[in-house]
Amino acid sequence: MAANKNSAARFAVIGLIIAGLGCIATALLAIVQGTVALQLYTPPQPDLILRLIAISAVVLVLGLALYAILNPNGVRRFLSGRQARYGSNAIIMAVAFAAILILINWLVFQNPWSKDITEDQQHTLAPETIRALATLPDKVNAIAFFSAQTPRDTAKQLLDNFKSNSKGKFDYRFVDPNSDPVLAHQYSVTTDGKIVLVMGKTSETASFADETDVTQAMVRLINPQARTVYFLTGHGEPDINGSDSGALSRAKQTLESKNYTVKTLNLAAENKIPADAKALIEAGPANPMLDQEVSLIKDYLAKGGGFMLLQDPIPFTKFGTTADPMGDFIKSTWGITF
Numbered sequence: 001m002a003a004n005k006n007s008a009a010r011f012a013v014i015g016l017i018i019a020g021l022g023c024i025a026t027a028l029l030a031i032v033q034g035t036v037a038l039q040l041y042t043p044p045q046p047d048l049i050l051r052l053i054a055i056s057a058v059v060l061v062l063g064l065a066l067y068a069i070l071n072p073n074g075v076r077r078f079l080s081g082r083q084a085r086y087g088s089n090a091i092i093m094a095v096a097f098a099a100i101l102i103l104i105n106w107l108v109f110q111n112p113w114s115k116d117i118t119e120d121q122q123h124t125l126a127p128e129t130i131r132a133l134a135t136l137p138d139k140v141n142a143i144a145f146f147s148a149q150t151p152r153d154t155a156k157q158l159l160d161n162f163k164s165n166s167k168g169k170f171d172y173r174f175v176d177p178n179s180d181p182v183l184a185h186q187y188s189v190t191t192d193g194k195i196v197l198v199m200g201k202t203s204e205t206a207s208f209a210d211e212t213d214v215t216q217a218m219v220r221l222i223n224p225q226a227r228t229v230y231f232l233t234g235h236g237e238p239d240i241n242g243s244d245s246g247a248l249s250r251a252k253q254t255l256e257s258k259n260y261t262v263k264t265l266n267l268a269a270e271n272k273i274p275a276d277a278k279a280l281i282e283a284g285p286a287n288p289m290l291d292q293e294v295s296l297i298k299d300y301l302a303k304g305g306g307f308m309l310l311q312d313p314i315p316f317t318k319f320g321t322t323a324d325p326m327g328d329f330i331k332s333t334w335g336i337t338f
Helices: 002-010 012-037 048-070 072-080 082-110 127-134 153-164 181-186 211-222 249-257 291-302 325-334
Strands: 140-145 170-175 194-199 202-206 228-232 261-265 277-283 306-310
Touching: 012 048, 048 072, 127 211, 140 153, 140 211, 153 170, 153 211, 194 211, 202 211, 249 261, 277 291, 291 306, 291 325
Parallel strands: 140 170, 228 261, 228 277, 277 306
Antiparallel strands: 140 194, 194 202
16 A cells, blocks of 8 residues: 555646646736737737636646645645645745736726837827717627738727727627628628628718728717719719719718718709708819809808818819819918919
């Protein structure tokens, strides 16, 4: 019997080796998890490190248990002998160190915080985005449609920033549209890299993993009222419904994909701007606008309306030496000249 005990005790060191490896792995993984919580490192699988920490902690406990089973006399002597007085300090320090690491990770995980250490603050959200996140009336869930062939790093960093600044009102997940075509079809996603924001039964789509695009989609989600944009006509502008190379049909399609209603407006004929106009667009006029049209736009802008003017160089238009009331207006008001 004694021979068997001595034989088992010789193998007890294996338990200590296993426990030591488990302790080292737990400590190192806890440090890595700390960098993840601080957003200094993004692992391919966010939950993997937490699972590995749990596994390494179990290995540590099993290693100690194995040693105690194989060498109970050694454990008894250690706890009751002189070694306990010297070894207890080391054990207490090791346990305290592990406890501190676990506590720090728990606090950081419960209170996520990040610091942008890039020179140009490329990971810091704009004030407009922060304000939009602060006004979210309900939780927003973002679905990023990225196939396996499309890199996700930039999108993940952006969405992580949105999430960490949302006070729990913004979350996200990645979906491969090739693996889940039904969900992609549900949100009318036909190309890779789109991000759909969902709040309740309402959704808005950001065409790119870009802060401005995602923020605009979030603003539209917060304010779901109808948005109508009017393209001005009557001055030789390109047709928004045309198919030739100079047409603006692509601009119309893009606006409509973002839930804008696109219409045309001849100010000279209507002599008024519709009440539902969120913005007016004068794109590529061949002839200058009339004084009465500019007056209507001036009043519209004074009431908070939006106006976009896209104008070709004079040699490519029919302006010639004709008076340009709109050009005079923007020059006198804002000091802008083409």
